[in-house]
Amino acid sequence: LWYVLFYPDKAYFINNPMKVFAFRDGGLAIQGGLFGGAAYAYFASKRQNIDFVDLADSTMPNLLIAQAIGRWGNFLNQEAFGQKVSESFFNGWPLWLKNHMFIDGAYRQPMFLLESSLNIVGFLLIYFLLKRVKKIKKGDYAFSYLLWYGIVRFVVEHFRSDSLMLFSLKSAQIVSVIFIIIGALGLLGVFKKNKAEDVLVLFDFDGTIADSNALIIDSFNQVFEKHFPEIEITREMEVSYVGPTLDYTFKKYLKLDDVDQYINEYREINFLLQKTSLTEIENATKLLEYLKSNKVKMGVVSSKWKDSLNLGLKVLDFDKYMDVVVGGDEVEKAKPSPLGILKAKDAVLPKAKKCYYVGDTVTDILAAKASGCISIALLGVEEIRQDLIDVKPDYLVEDLSEIIEIIKEVI
Structure with a gap:
């Protein structure tokens, strides 16, 4: 549809409407595919209660590899080529590539190869260099893809001689400029919104926030x-x-x-x-104060009985921070069953975009994983340190204050 929309001879498809569906004749424009894929992913993520930006972060940079491979399909089909060049341009090039770049009676610049190569470079830069030069925040991978691909496609499109047009402008360059603007503004944090009301942080009690x-x-x-x-x-x-x-x-x-x-x-x-x-774990108050000041919902889920749990929270003056407290005597199965975490989540924020569970034992992490929440392991007891590492929580922290930086990424 994207190809049809920007095809120079609109009368061709008006007179031959079935040609719109002639995919074997070409016309699978990548930018149209991106918009279509993004639209489907958005509605599917809403339906499945998946964070769309997280989904974009995890998938969009990978598209650069797919696009790099796809450009070799353009080579085979003799598409996505550049301006006419002399035969001497290909001196030293492989003969098979030179011969296949002879298109419409002339040798052409291999723009497919330039874009394919730059897409691979972009993938490597985003995945391996970006995290070294800036602190990664939510959306950064997706915005980096838009910025890089926008620049690459704008430059490549300048040399191509088989572009789709919108009036006298190349449609791909128009879209590329939009990508560049969105990517740059996104990396600068312009689109960042306070989503604290969609975030839930649940804690185990003993050994996690209480030094008990x-x-x-x-x-x-x-x-x-x-x-x-x-x-x-x-x-x-x-x-x-x-x-x-x-x-x-x-x-x-x-x-x-x-x-x-x-x-x-x-x-x-x-x-x-x-x-x-009873005393608190170091920096527990600091963390709870930060979360409270940013309006993040909080709760405690423990195997400890509810009355004992409430007593401990009151002694530490932590009860004022908690929106929900679930004791072990309130669920049919104890951790590693996720029932306690799910009960707390349903009571406070059933549609939480981000749910974290912080614990200091293997059963805590297994319960978090089973519930679908993001698991944070506090490395407190030396004897089970390796066990916690082996169970592969989403985050490992030595100090509760480190969790502040984790939460900052999403609010």
């Missing part, structure tokens, strides 16, 4: 030492306390079906320790 792992370990150890002094408590055992439900941990080490007595005793001990000894 030592309190958990102490609570378990007191119960074990009082009732089961014969159990040899190791560091590996202590590390395993953090993350799973109380029911799971007590049954794992006591080999009993009924552990309610020990759970209740643990909770009494842990409640007291939270009231007297």
Whole structure:
């Protein structure tokens, strides 16, 4: 349709309407394909609740490779050629290329080759150099594609002698100028909008925003030492306390079906320790203040029971930041099941464009992945550091303040 729209002899298609669909005769203009593909991707992304700009970032630079390959199709079809040149122009060139550039009784500039080469160069620059020269923000890859391809196509089109026209102007150059303007303004941040209202950040509690792992370990150890002094408590055992439900941990080490007595005793001990000894993870307040000031929705999803979770949030004065709190006793399955995260998301921002889950254990990251949220692993406990790396979260951070830079990319 793009080819038909800008074809010089409009009467040809008016008199032969079925020729509009004669794809085998050529006419598959790449710029028309880009607009058509972008339109389809936009509506499909809306329907699937996928962020369109993220989709564009992940796909558009790759188009340069596809276009580079496609230009060799133009070579085979003897299309996309330049001005007439003398035979000596091809001295030193491969004979097969020289012979195929003899078109309409004359040798032609191989503009397909120039554009194909520059498309590959553009792909390499965008993917491997761009991140070295500027901090990548949302949309940068897509805008870089528009800028680079716009410049390349504008220059190449100047030399081509088989261009589509709009009045006395080459249509591809008009579109290229538009691409260049949009790409340049986009990279300068002109189109950036505050999307904080579409962003949701959920946290695990213990070991993520609350420095409570030592309190958990102490609570378990007191119960074990009082009732089961014969159990040899190791560091590996202590590390395993953090993350799973109380029911799971007590049954794992006591080999009993009924552990309610020990759970209740643990909770009494842990409640007291939270009231007297609970502190925050370093820079937790800084991060929460940043998110709150930027109107980002927040919540906590933990395997901890709701009453204990609310107590810890109140002690740390973090309850004022949270839009939703989901405890382990409110869902049928604990992490790594995504039920808690999905429950929190549905309660606050079911159509969140970006949902992040921050945790410090493997089960946290698995739950985030299963929920479809972006996973951020806080590397806190040395013994499980490699386990967290191996599960491949979307982000690995050493300090909560690093998350500020992650969120800045999307708001």
